[in-house]
Amino acid sequence: MDLDAYVSVKRPTWERLDALTRRRRLSGAEADELIDTYQRVATHLSVIRSTAPDASLVGYLSSLLAKARTRAAGTTESRWSIVGRYFGRTFPAALYATRWWWLSALIVSFVGMAAMTWWFLDHPSTETAFGSPADIQKLVDNDFANYYSENAATSFALRVWTNNFWLAATCIAFGVFGFPVIWVLWGNITNVAVTASIMIRHGRADVFFGLITPHGLLEMTCLFVSAGVGLRVFWSWVVPGGKSRMQSLAEQGRTAIGIALGLVVLLLITGLIEAFVTPSGLPTFARVGIGVFVWVGFFGYVFTLGRWAYNDGERGDVATDDRDFVAPTA
Known part of the structure; x- marks a missing residue:
């Protein structure tokens, strides 16, 4: 088949379907035309896939058909209502559905931090492994506190946001392998414990907890959420239950991506707190108090809105009708 000639002949039909999907209101005749044109374009897509598959063209027609299908189904939901539904139902329900995974990561991490801090305090000689006495004193006297104020607040907030999301994304993206999540958690536990033990030993516990608590509670909780979600993805193919490994992994993978989008906003909040508060x-x-208030608000969000949405059947996955959609590949 001559693909260029085929496209030249059929393009007016595609453009007509695109125009119909963009109209705010359709008359009865236009609604009938939309359905008829949708069916014809679906046939065109099938022909192209079977005889002359072109990735960009298949992608264009697939997107066009998806929009036309939504229009034909009568969905007029605004973007803002979609965002509202995501943060009011989908995201909190996904957090609630995975709560035992990230709550376990939170508890184990906090216990590990406390135990490791106590051990370092009980073995002061280990301090020399992390720096010279001069470096340690500099950290205690200046560096720890200055870290939060040495850069402009806006640029610091952006840097904190991107760094934290990178760690969270690592846990989610590589969670399927299991070990990278443990590695990130271990690094976080060790870093906090070492710094806490040094500050406490040198009589600066008030400075340490006064500076790390406002943003750290929610910030670390976001990391624990991403770690728990990543481990849940890993477990989904190790123990898939009554589903196939691919079905279980796909389900948890879609939920994980949805949670990652919500974490972008939560980590932005922590970045703003760390930079300005x-x-x-x-x-x-x-x-x-601000840090504790925001942290408690997060748990209230999960265990009220999230629980309500979860009990109503929401799990944080995409709509059932969309689960069989596949993206065109070259």
Whole structure:
């Protein structure tokens, strides 16, 4: 088949379908035309796939048909309502559905931090493994506190946001392998424990907890969520239950991607707190209070909206009708 000639003949039909899907309102005749044109374009796509598959053309027609199908089904939902439904139902329900995984990561990590901090405090000689006495003193006197205020707040917030999301994305993207998640958690536990033990031993516990608590509670919880979700993805193919390994992995993978999108917003909040609240001139109790308030608000969000949506059947996965869609590949 001469693909160029075929495209030249059929393009007016595709353009007509595109025009119909973009109209705010359709008359009865136009609605009938939309359905008829949709069926013809679906036939064109089938012909192209079977005789002269072209990745870009298949992608264009697939997207066009998806929009036309949504239009024909009568969906007029605005983008804002979609965003509202995601943050009001899909995201919190996904967090609630995976709660035992990330709550386990949270508990194990906090216990590990406390145990490791105590061990370092009980073995002061280990401090020399992390720097010279001069470097340690510099950290205690200046570096730890200055870290939060040495850069402009806006650029610091952006840097914190991207760095934290990189760690969260690593846990989710490589969660299927299991070990990378454990490695990220171990690094986080060790880093916090070492810094805490040094600050506490040198009588600067108030500075440490006063600076790390405002943003750290939600920030670390986001990391634990991503770790729990990543481990859930790993477990989905190790123990798929009554489903095939691919079905189980696909289901948990879609949910994980949905959670990752929500974490972008949560980590943005933590970045703003770390840049504008942590180094601010507010009293320590006020800064810590803001951090605790936001952290408790997160749990309230998950265990109220998330639980309601979960009990209503929401699991954070895409709609049932969309689960068989596949993306065209070259």
